[in-house]
Amino acid sequence: MSNSTAAGGIPPLPSYILSPLPPLIAPIPDKFLTLIFPVVAYWALSLFFHFLDVNDYLPQYRLHTPTELLKRNHVSKRDVIQDVLIQQFIQTVIGILLGMTEPEDVIGKENYDVAVWATRIRTGQRLVPGLLSLVGLNAAGIASNVARSYPILSGFLSGGNYPWLTNAISLSSGDVEIVPAFAAWEVIAAKAIYWVLVPALQFSLAVLFMDTWQYFLHRAMHSNLWLYRTFHSRHHRLYVPYAFGALYNHPFEGFLLDTMGASIAFKFAGLTTRQGMWFFTCSTIKTVDDHCGYALPWDPLQHLTGNNAAYHDIHHQSWGIKANFSQPFFTFWDRILGTTWTGDVSGKYERSRKSAQRAADREVSGTPDVNEPTNGIYDGDSSHQIGITSAKSPLGGLKENLKPSISTSRQSAELREDSESGGPRILADETEDEKEQRIAPRRSPRKKSGNPTPSDVGSLKGLRERVNGSLHGRSGGVLGLESSR
Secondary structure (H helix, E strand, O other): OOOOOOOOOOOOOOOOOOEEOOOOEOOEOHHHHHHHHHHHHHHHHHHHHHHHHHHOOOHHHEOOOHHHHHHHOOOOHHHHHHHHHHHHHHHHHHHHHHHHOOOOOEEOOHHHHHHHHHHHHHHHHHHHHHHHHHOOOOHHHHHHHHOOOOHHHHHHHOOOOOOOOEEEEEOOOOOEEEEEOOOHHHHHHHHHHHHHHHHHHHHHHHHHHHHHHHHHHHHHHHHOHHHHHHOHHHHHHOOOOOHHHOOOOOHHHHHHHHHHHHHHHHHHOOOOHHHHHHHHHHHHHHHHHHOOOEOOOOOOHHHHOOOOHHHHHHHOOOOOOOOOOOOOOOOHHHHHHOOOOOOOOHHHHHHHHHHHHHHHHHHHHOOOOOOOOOOOEEOOOOOOEEOOOOOOOHHHHHHHOOOOOOOHHHHHHHHHHHHHHOOHHHHHHHHHHHHHHHHHHHHOHHHHHOOOOHHHHHHHHHHHHHHHHHHHOOOHHHHOOOOOO
16 A cells, blocks of 8 residues: 655655564464463462462561461362352453454554654644744744754744655656655654554553443442342452452452453453553453552552552451452542541551461360351361361461361351351451450460460460461551551
């Protein structure tokens, strides 16, 4: 295709030949990479944070202690992974269908498109004299005065008149024709618009749409009791979020909130297949990072936006469940509509840590408590209960089991309570534990003295030293939670 005519001093548009865009990673087509990259990113980043969890690395940056991971969650790792895989299967199927509606990506037209933007810039300069006249300036006179020293500025003030800028082109007949040419600054500006500004605007529109879609649907899931009980309560079985639980949802909620939201954002912003590849992957990485359970000072994702792991973790607590609905990128809807958590959180997090620790201590010592679930680690199978005082060391249990400590006999009832209320049972347990803590020194002098009996040393000392080291080695300030407003 060609366009070699020039009118009104406008340079002609160049010819171009289209060809298929080579795949980013040959021989896999970009449409398949768009489906593969988000899944790979999800599990790669999740395994990194899981590695930190099971080895108790960087404990000073953890939002919750290992004991809280064991005691407060109401779902097993196996069930979490199963639901995530189901959602990723649905996501892949929708991605395949979406890819069938997309045209093939081609190359060869880039210079033509840059020239189109340069033409728009040249045409826009025709407004300059009129605009200057509105403020009492004579554009023609100024242009004449600076013509010798600053010819480009003179041409700009004259309304894009650059008669000395020409280019020779060959015609199909073999003749050579002299035509107008673009100024260097026009070409640079056109390239910046085409390669930077337009893609940035597209990504911004996609992010704006996705944040809007997820905020209002997410808030509706909490405002409507039926929606919460039927769908969203499943995600809130994770009172202590961890990375690979980011997409742990009811399949329909996952389809509606994440898959459909991202798909419509992709179409709404007019992204290409390759742009969509990065948009879907970045969205996935951001979602995993928001559920990672770490406030890492060197994690750029936790500083680019206030919607980070510490911010979203508040929403997973029983006391913060009606706030911080924004996800996955920014928090502007929470700020605009007044749903940002504004209270102090350090004391609440400290009570949760102590509550989980006391429950673990009772579990190790065998002290019964009607307010706590039966001691044991639930692994998703009613026929398997692994007590912390088993042949495994307490430390090994903390490292290897990110599973909720919950009685099989009470699991169904507790999950029903969660689905109905979104967390009051946990809140009641923690409140009860706070009361118990105030009277514990009078009724349990042995615990106050810190001298366990010989029979307790093998199982209790290692657990307490390990977990209390993480618990008492940091303050709320380390987590950066007091300022979560």
